Amino acid sequence: MPETPSGMAEQLLGFCEELRSEGVAIGTSEIQDAFRALEIVPWTSAVDFKESLATTVAKSPKDREIFDLVFDRHFFRATEEAALEYAPDGGEGTRARLSEEARDGLDMEALAEAIREAIEAGDESAMNELARLAIEAYGRQGESSGVVGVDMQRIRRGLGLSPSSDSQADGEGDPLDRDQIARFERQLRRELQRQQIQRQGQLPPARPLSELNRALPMRGAQDLAAVHKAVAQMKRRLATLGHDPRGAKRGRTVDVRRTMRSSLETGGVPLNLKYRPRRPRKPEIYVLCDVSTSVSSASTFFLSVLHALHDSFRKLRSFVFIERISEVTHVFEEERDFSAIAEKITSTGGVADVSGYTDYGRVWTEFLTDVSADLGPRSTVIVLGDARTNGRPPAEDVFARVADRANRTFWLNPEPELYWNYGDSVMSAYTPFCDGAFECWKTEHLERFVDVVASGKADAASSTQKYTSGHRY
């Protein structure tokens, strides 16, 4: 078994710490697993090392995405740090310099072509070499700005690398896809950073991953993980709260199997009846989500809430509306990927017919005729919308009938409470019929909503104003 080099343990712990700071939940037991795995896997093989680490600490595709980014960043910094330590005079010796003639012979056209080929072939080592060449070439023209991002931009433009550029170009070769180019750019960035570190003789401060980086698999989602967490809490609360208590005996059924089992203690005579345990009934949830333009910034957030809800609840029906209402439950059942869902809903929702302005009155009427027959004492209706009717009648009486049929009704408004009832917002028309109305434009608000629902008491909402129509709890 190869011996773990000294400092490796600290290195790994540091790495895990860094992952945690990026929001990957890693338990101590998982770190132990990682160490145990690395005891039996030769850490000298880069791939095995990385995969062993990944399988023990990154447990979802999203975590893996972050893992890869952090892994690159962390171990790149670690090696550079070591290099600085051992070669304080600039670290020139370790890396082979390009020969003079190779540098003189640099021809931008040929270079771009070579890079294109390397990218297409997916040859990492060639890409690395070429990235250095490209930097070299631009450095020679005295254009190095010393800022990694700026240099990146300039080199990229100089090489004419962009995912779609090939379609209008001369048509040679297959168009390069985004991923392939991204791989080359990673090499390029790394090489630029390396040179900068060499120049300055010190490491730049570690920066957290940018939002864009971490949102890679589900772009546009506002911290999906946090939403999922809040909704997971909500699930437990909603399941146990607010249902009408059942009659003392009603619904108790004898569990034959357990009765027979316990009868064995009395010689086969069933003296004690065993009942089936009362399980909290699963709530039926109806979510209505406004996706019109007035809430477009919020609707991504709302869609991610919907997405998370679908993870937690089986009996969930979701609807989106603008002018009309449309059920989108099936979209969530078919798709898991958030971006795919968002796209499907916006493209095929079929909710904006004429003007693209929200028509709450019509939405309530449609919802009442089509769906409300299914509403019952177990149903919870959650409306996500800004209550801006664009001057159309709010039809609060229809909404009242919907709220009446459902057990509970909540309204989450993406606008700060300050703006409610200004302009065409008719929030106050609806609030009397809701069990709760909340401002909700951040995950913290969602958590607060969960807390309020959880506490089971309307008055518990200290910071949020609460409107009640009747005592339903």
Added chain:
Amino acid sequence: MAVTPRDLPDSPAEVADALRGASYLADDSTALIAFLAQRLGKPVLVEGPAGVGKTELAKALSRSTGRELVRLQCYEGLDEAKALYEWNYRKQLLQIQATATARAEDESGPVAMGEIFTAEFLLERPLMRAIASPDPVVLLIDEIDKTDQEFEAMLLELLSDFQITIPEMGRIGATTHPIVLLTSNNSRELTEALKRRCLYLWLDYPSREREVEIIRLHAPEIDERLAARLVEVVDMVRELDLKKPPSIAEAIDWARTLILMGVDDIDEKTFRESLSIIIKHRTDLDLVAEKIVPRLGQAANGSASGNGTG
């Protein structure tokens, strides 16, 4: 296959070879994780789209290690009585009555509890079987995402300590260490607690080269060029937004079909005739007919030039 079950592999490469021997081509990370699972004795959570060979991996592991495969297929509403164990109370009742009648004559006393709560009256369900088996097994818990979270919680004891507690009998621990695989189609998030106890493996559709290898392994009669062409088409189909993208198994079926049809290239006519092997949805059929069929001709040229090296 003459493999003694107790042998643990020494390197990921060894696992990869063994899996290859069991007709499963594992990529590096799959082999590595299968290796770690055996050496560390940890369960593996395998996630990925449907049809990438998650279940097949468990079967191949079972074949390559010479262990029996115990499979628990999960579904909504699966409970302990069907997954773990159940007392065979009918048999217990009969036993009580039989002994009671017999003992009424010699007055040796009533039936003692210990007499009827024994292994004899226990109905073993898959999880129990995997734990209690004298020989090490491969335990496959298939489609764990279909069950409720309550069931996941019940699995925790089993997965971390490999033991089951039966109130009447005490703890039953595993005598041998099973290889445990859990598969999930990612239809819901699994709990953190469960994930923490597992190694994680994300299986995706294989790269084109690997899929060609897989197909040639399972349908050896196929011409190499045709296999490459087939994979190329399947890959194109997968890129569409389909209800059910073609799985690896279906690609293999398709390869076998093409062999039976005796064709050596996939042209429009062949494609239309054998389309139903890989596409199983009405709407998917329309989409593929619209998007893929016109591209067949042009892709053929591309593959011809691209295949010059291979």
